[in-house]
Amino acid sequence: MQLIINGLVIGSIIALTAIGLSMIYKTLNFVNFAHGDFVAFAAYIAFFVNTSLGVHLAPAFLISILATILLGVFMEKVVWLPMRRKNATRTTLIIISIGLALVLRNILIFVWGGGTKNYNIPVRQGFSFFGATITPNQILVIITAFLLMFLLHYLLSRTKIGKAMRALSDNIDLARISGIDVDKVVLWTWVIGLGLAATGGVLYGLVTAIRPSMGWYLLLPMFAAIILGGIGNPYGTIAGGMIIGLSQELSTAVLPTEYKFAVSFVVMTAVLLVKPEGIFGGAK
Amino acid sequence: MHYLTDQVVKLDILSVRNLKKHFGGVKAVDGCSLKIDAGTVVGLIGPNGAGKTTMFKLISGFEGGSGEIMFKGRRIDKLPPFKIARCGMVRTFQIPHALTKMTVLENLMLAPNIQCGEQIWNIWLRRKKIKEQEKLIKDKSQKILEFFEILHLEDEYAGALSGGQKKLLEMARAMMIDPSLMMLDEPFAGVNPTLARKISGYIEELRESGMTFLIIEHDIPAITKISDKIIVMNEGKIMAEGVPEEIKQRQDVLDVYLGGEG
Amino acid sequence: MIEYIDMILPYLTTILLVSSIYAIFALGLNLEWGFTGLINFGHVAFLAIGAYTTVMLNMSGYSLILSVIAGIALAGFFGFLLGIPTLRLREDYLAIVTIGFSEVLRFILLNEEWLTRGSFGIHGFERPFQDVIPYQYYNIFLLLLFVAILGIIYFSLEKLIHSPYGRVLKSIREDESVPSALGKNVFSYKLQSLIIGSAIAGLAGAMLAFYLQYINPFTFKPIETFNAWIIVILGGTASNKGTVVGALILWTFFSGTRFIEEYVPFESHQMGAFRMIIIGLLLMLLMMHKPEGIFGEREELALSD
Structure with a gap:
């Protein structure tokens, strides 16, 4: 039972961050290998504002999310937009993104060291729940994640910008012809995608200690969730994230905890082998 | 049995039955059937989005769909593109893919x-x-x-190379595998009139030597001039089929073109 | 004067030794990325497989040459295994799966102590001709051996890419729809390229073990993969010559930074991070502004459209 609760918590975080990765993948047509490191970046900014500047956690979270989005927008302006203008190939973009991932992660190590850090929050008593413990923070994570996912659903299906984003991810050339301001929509994709990633990052810090490599170790589960759920299918991604989160935690019952990471690798490879379009079917 | 298959080869080199491909809700190719006789030039026309290029992709194996495709008496749907190419079918691309x-x-x-x-x-x-x-x-x-x-x-x-030269290069490259069926995707698009005339000449010359062509084209005068048969596609379906003179007279074809392009 | 030579010579030998190992390691990646367009972000895994297989087999009594061959073969075999689910799909998938594999492998090396001795690492294995060559000349001998191996690999790869086979690989790198429309089995060629590239990395792994005389899981961190990427891109993608020069440049630069280290007020973890930041930035900037590399075959890559 405890494992299931842990799995749901980590699954919510994977799902939340993976949606951003999936949106960017669909819209810009490349895998952003730096996505996980934006997650870690957000957690560290929240940590810094919270502990070093002594700000309360809630405003610290907001500041951190804003900072992460700003960094993403900056990267769009200095890297991705110019590269799109140059008609850079997908492989070029992938390699640039892994370069960015290395830079971001090592800036965190350079400034805060490679060890683990904790937010300055009081340890609160957990509730007993069918013989397992669930902490208020864990409940907060699950609720926030689901709220945001519903919000995203509303945004994508009801608002103008959301519809433009979907049009863009279906066919960027067609969207351009039909008069959509592509660069603006791409910018919004970064803002929302990284906003979700940042939220996932700061929430992650609530339920476990943060470390610079946390984004790196989230990247593979995120990919696994996306591939499992079908690329570009947000509901599939949520389900995929939950499945990965649960299977990672449940695996610890039989395997050493170090192999959590391997679980998502195995799941992902198996899906690629059997049904590469994802078990929930992605948009083609 | 043996001479029977030989006869099939002589009559139609390619036959497609009930070909279908859906993208989400969009029926790109919706139950098309066609036959191409060996040694002829067949033009495939239709407004933008009619499903011509998807049809090409399905026949050459670049896209998977449902239906039956026979090439030289052999079933080729389900085969990967490279195996289809080895059967003697080669395609070019709408935007020339020069290396x-x-x-x-x-x-x-x-x-x-x-x-x-x-x-x-x-x-x-x-x-x-x-x-x-x-x-x-x-x-x-x-x-x-x-x-x-x-x-x-x-x-x-x-x-x-210039755009037109790239088109020639692509045709020349396709010739290298001695195809029996050459599928050209808009060979005249973006090509100056002189070069277009030359390309028509090459196609006619190659047909004389026994090669079969299936050509997607928007330039109606150019394609009707060199084709033995024209197939018109609209909204994923084949709406007309016949010799060029006949097709040119058909009011519904003209309507589709004016409505779709205008 | 002589004292200086005595100081410089071993130092120079070290740089050349490491460079030749990394040149071979990166030549494997250059075949995959430079000539075939495959993105392998877990190249270090094959280095590790080569090293561990060689060393563990040798420790359990197999002859050295047999152990090395097994290491190469196993690295190639894992290239094959990873290629099967990914190479029919878009290039992103190989990148994801290889990066995941290299991490998982490192966990296994760390945790399965019964097999790999975990973080203690392995030492005390045989080195080639160690009984014949006097100890003080051993590194010189190793250098000669490694340069000879590098030469063989280099000329074999040159022969390979200038053959009809290499022509197909290059066409896949540029636009794989063309070779498949012409009847080439693109998947099979990609798989072969990945197998050969991985096997070459396996060989480099065995060489690295001989040079270091001690290996542990931390020898095979992800950074080694990106060192290889830098070498390939620095020297010019799709240029074997450039790759060899790139390896030399990178290791001269690294040993240069070791001297600087004493004067910079960084702590040790900061120095490591700083290096990674440089590597990451270099990767970004090169891909953004000079994708043909410093010595790249301009005519081959500069003509981007």
Whole structure:
């Protein structure tokens, strides 16, 4: 039972961050290998504002999310937009993104060291729940994640910008012809995608200690969730994230905890082998 | 049994039955059937989004759909593109796919498929054979380049070619595998009138030598001039089929074109 | 004067030794990325497989040459295994799966102590001709051996890419729809390229073990993969010559930074991070502004459209 609760918590975080990765993948047509490191970046900014500047956690979270989005927008302006203008190939973009991932992660190590850090929050008593413990923070994570996912659903299906984003991810050339301001929509994709990633990052810090490599170790589960759920299918991604989160935690019952990471690798490879379009079917 | 299949080959080189492909809710190709006789030129026309290019992709195996495709008496749907190509069907692309960082000659020499030097161990084991083959392939490439009148460009990088020259290069490269069916995707698009006339001439000349063509084209006058048969597609379906004169007279075809393009 | 030579010579030998190992390691990646367009972000895994297989087999009594061959073969075999699910799909998938594999492998090396001795690492294995060559000349001998191996690999790869086979690989790198429309089995060629590239990395792994005389899981961190990427891109993608020069440049630069280290007020973890930041930035900037590399075959890659 405890494992299931842990799995749901980590699954919510994977799902939340993976949606951003999936949106960017669909819209810009490349895998952003730096996505996980934006997650870690957000957690560290929240940590810094919270502990070093002594700000309360809630405003610290907001500041951190804003900072992460700003960094993403900056990267769009200095890297991705110019590269799109140059008609850079997908492989070029992938390699640039892994370069960015290395830079971001090592800036965190350079400034805060490679060890683990904790937010300055009081340890609160957990509730007993069918013989397992669930902490208020864990409940907060699950609720926030689901709220945001519903919000995203509303945004994508009801608002103008959301519809433009979907049009863009279906066919960027067609969207351009039909008069959509592509660069603006791409910018919004970064803002929302990284906003979700940042939220996932700061929430992650609530339920476990943060470390610079946390984004790196989230990247593979995120990919696994996306591939499992079908690329570009947000509901599939949520389900995929939950499945990965649960299977990672449940695996610890039989395997050493170090192999959590391997679980998502195995799941992902198996899906690629059997049904590469994802078990929930992605948009083609 | 044997002579029967021979007859099939002579009559229709390609026959497609009830071909379907859906993208989400969009029916790109919706239950199309067609037959192409050996040694003819068939034009495939229709407004934008009619499903012509998807049809090409389905026939050449680049896209999977449902339906039955027979080529030279052999069932080829479900086969991967490279196996279909080896049966003697070759396609070009709407936007020419010249290998820009290879020379024109290299582009052509890549194409033939029974090259001994394409097996890794042969590079060390059968050097002499490779050398001989390379010479033969080079001669053949140069002959084909000469036919298309671009032999003077053989050592240029393909990326340095003009749009029209890239189209010629692509046709020349396709010729290298001695196809029995050549599928051209808009050979006249973005090509100046002189070159377009030349391309028509090449197609006619090759047809005389027994090659079959299936050509997607928007330039109606040009395609009707060289085709033996025209197939008109609209909204994923085949709406008309017949000799060019007949098609040109049909009011519904004209309507589709004016409505779709205008 | 002589004292200086005595100081410089071993130092120079070290740089050349490491460079030749990394040149071979990166040549494997250059075949995959430079000539075939495959993105392998877990190249270090094959280095590790080569090293561990060689060393563990040798420790359990097999002859050295047999152990090395097994290491190469196993690295190639894992290239094959990873290629099967990914190479039919878009290039992103190989990148994801290889990066995941290299991490998982490192966990296994760390945790399965019964097999790999975990973080203690392995030492005390045999080195080639160690009984014949006097100890003080051993590194010189190793250098000669490694340069000879590098030469063999280099000329074999040159022969390979200038053959009809290499022509197909290059066409895949540029636009794989063309070779498949012409009847080439693109998947099979990609798989072969990945197998050969991985096997070459396996060989480099065995060489690295001989040079270091001690290996542990931390020898095979992800950074080694990106060192190889830098070497390949620095020297010019799709240029074997450039790759060899790139390896030399990178290791001269690294040993240069070791001297600087004493004067910079960084702590040790900061120095490591700083290096990674440089590597990451270099990767970004090169891909953004000079994708043909410093010595790249300009005519081959500069003509981007």
